[in-house]
Amino acid sequence: xxxxxxxxxxxxxxLIGLINGSFYAMLSMGxxxxxxxxxxxxxxxGAQYMLGAFVTWLLLDALGIPxxxxxxxxxxxxxxxxxxxxxxVLKPLQDMDHLYSLLATYAVALIVEGLVRQQYGSxxxxxxxxxxxxxxxxxxxxxxxxxxxxxxxxxVCVATWVLMEYTKLGAxxxxxxxxxxxxxxFGINVPRMIxxxxxxxxxxAGLSGVLAAPVYQVSPSMGSTLMITIFAVVVIGGMGSIMGxxxxxxxxxxxxxxxxxxxxxxxxxxxxxxxxxALIFRPNGLFSGKERSL
Amino acid sequence: MTDHATGKVFAxxxxxxxxxxxQALHGMNFDLGExxxxxxxxRNGAGKTTTLRSIMGIVKNRTGSIRFNGEDLIxxxxxxxxxxxxxxxxxxxxxxxxxxxxxxxxxxxxxxPGGISDKDLLAQFPNLERRKGSxxxxxSGGEQQMLAIARILRTGSRFxxxxxxSEGLAPVVVKEIGQQLLKLKALGYTILLVEQNLRFAxxxxxxxxxxxxxxVVDVMTTDALEADMARVKSYLGV
Ligand SMILES: Nc1ncnc2c1ncn2[C@@H]1O[C@H](COP(=O)(O)OP(=O)(O)OP(=O)(O)O)[C@@H](O)[C@H]1O
Ligand SMILES: [Mg+2]
Numbered sequence: 152x153x154x155x156x157x158x159x160x161x162x163x164x165x166l167i168g169l170i171n172g173s174f175y176a177m178l179s180m181g182x183x184x185x186x187x188x189x190x191x192x193x194x195x196x197g198a199q200y201m202l203g204a205f206v207t208w209l210l211l212d213a214l215g216i217p218x219x220x221x222x223x224x225x226x227x228x229x230x231x232x233x234x235x236x237x238x239x240v241l242k243p244l245q246d247m248d249h250l251y252s253l254l255a256t257y258a259v260a261l262i263v264e265g266l267v268r269q270q271y272g273s274x275x276x277x278x279x280x281x282x283x284x285x286x287x288x289x290x291x292x293x294x295x296x297x298x299x300x301x302x303x304x305x306x307v308c309v310a311t312w313v314l315m316e317y318t319k320l321g322a323x324x325x326x327x328x329x330x331x332x333x334x335x336x337f338g339i340n341v342p343r344m345i346x347x348x349x350x351x352x353x354x355x356a357g358l359s360g361v362l363a364a365p366v367y368q369v370s371p372s373m374g375s376t377l378m379i380t381i382f383a384v385v386v387i388g389g390m391g392s393i394m395g396x397x398x399x400x401x402x403x404x405x406x407x408x409x410x411x412x413x414x415x416x417x418x419x420x421x422x423x424x425x426x427x428x429a430l431i432f433r434p435n436g437l438f439s440g441k442e443r444s445l
Numbered sequence: 446m447t448d449h450a451t452g453k454v455f456a457x458x459x460x461x462x463x464x465x466x467x468q469a470l471h472g473m474n475f476d477l478g479e480x481x482x483x484x485x486x487x488r489n490g491a492g493k494t495t496t497l498r499s500i501m502g503i504v505k506n507r508t509g510s511i512r513f514n515g516e517d518l519i520x521x522x523x524x525x526x527x528x529x530x531x532x533x534x535x536x537x538x539x540x541x542x543x544x545x546x547x548x549x550x551x552x553x554x555x556x557x558p559g560g561i562s563d564k565d566l567l568a569q570f571p572n573l574e575r576r577k578g579s580x581x582x583x584x585s586g587g588e589q590q591m592l593a594i595a596r597i598l599r600t601g602s603r604f605x606x607x608x609x610x611s612e613g614l615a616p617v618v619v620k621e622i623g624q625q626l627l628k629l630k631a632l633g634y635t636i637l638l639v640e641q642n643l644r645f646a647x648x649x650x651x652x653x654x655x656x657x658x659x660x661v662v663d664v665m666t667t668d669a670l671e672a673d674m675a676r677v678k679s680y681l682g683v
Contacts (some may be wrong), residue, residue, distance in 0.1 A: 325543040326552055332503045333539045337553035338600060363470035 152359050156406075156412060162291035164408040170297055170366065172404020173304035174359055174377065179384040179396035180308060181310060181355035184315075186390055187328040188348050190249045191241065194257035196381065197374030198264050199353045203229045203360020204369045205267055218281035222361050229357025234350040241349065260375070268371040275368025299360050307358065308397045315393055324348065383426040389436020454479040454635055455604060460509035462492075462499040462659075469495045471659040472509070477604075482626065482636040484646045487656035488682045493639040494536050496656070497606045500637075501533045502526050513604065528556055532597035536608035536639070538589045540581040546573055547582040553600045559620055560601035569625070570595050587618035594625065605629070608639045623649050641681065647671065655680050 178200060185193045206225040210216040216224065236259055244251045285294035315321040327334040327341055335341040360374075367373055380403075388399030403422050411418040429437060456476035462469050470492050477483050485493045498504040500511055502523040511518040518526050523614055528531075532553075541549055550573065551563055567574040576584060584592060588670045590610050597605065610626075611619040619642065624650045630636065640646040646653060653670050655663040657680055 322544055322548050322552055326541045329541050330539050332523065333535060334552075335523040336503065336533045336535075337499050337597070338524050338528055338556045339554060340524045342522070342524075374641060 158290045161409075161412050164412045165405065166291065166293065166297060166408075167411075168175065168408020169301050169401070170404070170405040171407060172401040174363060174400075175404050176308055176385045176397045176400030177304050177355060177359045178377070178381045179388065179400050180311060180393055181352035181359075182381060182385050183351040183388070183390070183393050184311075184324075184355075185349055187393075188324060188331075188345055189241070189245075189252070191252040191256065192382075193349075193352065194253060194326070194378075195236065195259040195263065195354050196256075196353075197376075197378030198260040199229055199233060199356040199374070200204060200360040200363070200377065201267065201371060201374035202232065202263060204278075204364040204367075205271075205355030205360070205366040205371075206357070207361045208276055208369045211278070218278075218365070219363075221364075222358075225361045226354045226358040229360070230350045230354030232357075233353025234346060236353070237346045237349040242346070245345075250345075264371050264375060271371070273371060275370035275373075278364040278369055280365040285309050296365055300366060304359075304362060305353070311355070312393060314417040342377060380422055383422050387426050387429040387437055389420075390439045392436060392438050395436055395438025447610045453477060454514060455637070456510075456512045457496075457500070458510045458512070460496070460499060460507065460511065462504050462507040463494055464495075464504070464506070469504075469659055470499060470507070473656070473659070475479055475654045475661055475664060477635055477637060480630070480633050481652065482630050482638060482650045484638045484640045484642060484650045484653045485656055486643070486646060486653050486677070487639075487680060491656045493656055493658040494608055495659070496550055496650065497533060497608050497639060498537075498638070500526070500606060501531065503533075527600070527602070530557065530602045531604045531606065532600055532607060533606045534597055534603035536612065538586075538593040540584065540589045540592055542580060542582040544581050545577070546579050546584065546592060547577045548580055550596050551599070553596050555599060555601055557601035559603070561598045563599060566595045566598060569628075587614050587621075590614060590618070590622065593626075594622070598629075603633070604635045604637075606637050609641065610638070611642045611645045612638065619645055643670075643674075643677065643681070653677075 166422065168354050178196060182193055182196050185191065190375070203225050207221040210221045210224060211218070240255050240259060241252050244255055280294070280296040282295040282299055285292055315324060323334060323339060323344065327344060331341050363373070384399050384403055385396055387394035403425065406425070407418060407421055410421045453476040457473050460470055462474040473492070473496055475483070485496060487493055495504055499507045502518070502521060507519070509519065513529055513531060516529060518529060521529070540551070541552070544552065550566060561569070572588050573592055573595060576588065581592065594607065594610060608623050614622070623645060626636065626638070630649070636649060638646070647667050647670060650667060653665050653667065654661055655677065657664065663679065665673070
């Protein structure tokens with residue numbers, strides 16, 4: 152390999168890149184689904200992801216419900232929160248400029264983050280891994296939980312993609328993304344579909360939060376720091392393209408990891424450099440035009 | 446089922462509609478009997494499309510009454526109006542580019558019994574059968590128009606709003622669409638057709654509602670229209 156760079160370091164950074172990429176992919180996919188149907192950039196996505204992690208922590212701390220229970224309960228709780236947010240905050244704004252909705256989701260993010268911080272403080276809360284141990288592959292040590300995160304998020308992305316591309320519900324969603332009025336004129340309850348889609352996207356953020364709890368510290372700001380990167384991913388992949396969001400998410404996670412190996416000083420900004428290049432050379436996103444646009 | 450008071454299946458009364466501050470419809474009045482094919486005729490910008498979009502509730506800022514099967518639809522939402530049994534084929538055809546031809550065709554849900562099955566639709570529109578797997582907007586204009594009509598027939602709705610299906614199409618295609626409309630009429634469908642092509646309108650319709658500046662200025666049977674073409678042409682500005 153390269154001089155001075157051990158395979159050990161290379162593979163461990165690759166793994167970290169893949170882990171981060173899993174979160175980028177799942178979060179930007181939810182963002183893309185919501186944006187596709189509602190034309191609203193959901194600035195609350197990071198806070199909803201944080202909420203997923205917090206609910207996971209709370210379930211264990213207050214009710215003694217372990218990770219595997221939280222994996223089902225927390226996303227549902229966060230999705231319900233999304234459903235209420237859509238009904239109370241976004242629905243009344245839907246006939247106005249989408250900028251109002253965007254600002255409203257930002258307000259929701261600040262409120263949620265503020266409340267959690269006030270209640271639990273800013274320091275991170277630890278959450279121990281539900282699958283301790285790992286395997287030594289010779290060239291690297293692979294913790295089981297990390298393998299689980301990569302495989303599970305991949306499964307969620309593939310399942311969501313299949314749902315969108317190959318089911319009737321997905322066809323309704325793709326159609327309503329293009330022309331909601333016409334879909335509604337077929338007798339489909341599009342307003343309800345919008346509410347449920349928002350809740351679904353928010354639930355995905357909550358699910359990412361559950362996965363994240365044992366990997367990162369559970370803290371009120373864990374979402375807002377991640378969101379900046381997620382927006383870059385969505386801009387690079389193409390607003391509203393599911394496939395684009397997922398592929399770009401994994402790709403950028405890996406690029407970021409490799410940059411840490413070969414040029415660590417640039418690791419924190421490589422994604423944003425790519426974003427600027429993408430904006431200049433492929434302003435509609437890397438994957439627009441090639442994929443069906445959702 | 447018709448409205449017992451009027452004997453009409455569909456009636457619009459004093460329909461007014463606005464786009465923001467500007468008023469597009471200034472009190473439209475007209476009706477349709479069961480199984481009737483009626484056209485809305487008028488020059489560009491007269492308010493024909495707005496009338497159909499107001500009936501469907503897509504233009505939401507509207508007043509007056511829209512009675513269908515004895516029920517007033519003015520306060521209903523678009524999807525409820527569709528479920529009441531009205532199907533809409535828009536002027537822009539609005540085929541979905543992210544969906545294949547067969548996905549486009551089978552998108553509208555079956556709302557009531559009596560809809561035409563996908564198999565029969567493909568038999569009735571052979572061009573669509575041949576291009577089933579293509580993406581919707583890769584079809585020619587005429588094929589897209591066929592698809593836009595075909596897809597609403599599967600819902601089972603018996604009242605169709607068709608916005609200028611002949612627009613921009615070659616004469617042979619217009620003729621084919623005319624034959625399809627006559628077939629639907631023979632099957633008992635009630636049809637409100639927006640049309641600027643007078644020859645086409647005369648060949649398929651029973652009556653004609655002449656629209657000018659968001660108002661109904663005259664209603665004529667096809668025979669009366671035939672007898673007074675000069676008058677009609679003055680409304681159309683041709
Ligand atoms: N989305 C809109 N916003 C503002 N005004 C509109 C809009 N759509 C139509 N109008 C206006 O409403 C009036 C009626 O338009 P409409 O589209 O109903 O006419 P039309 O009879 O269908 O014309 P055409 O034969 O060209 O299709 C026109 O003055 C038009 O400029
Ligand atoms: Mg029109």
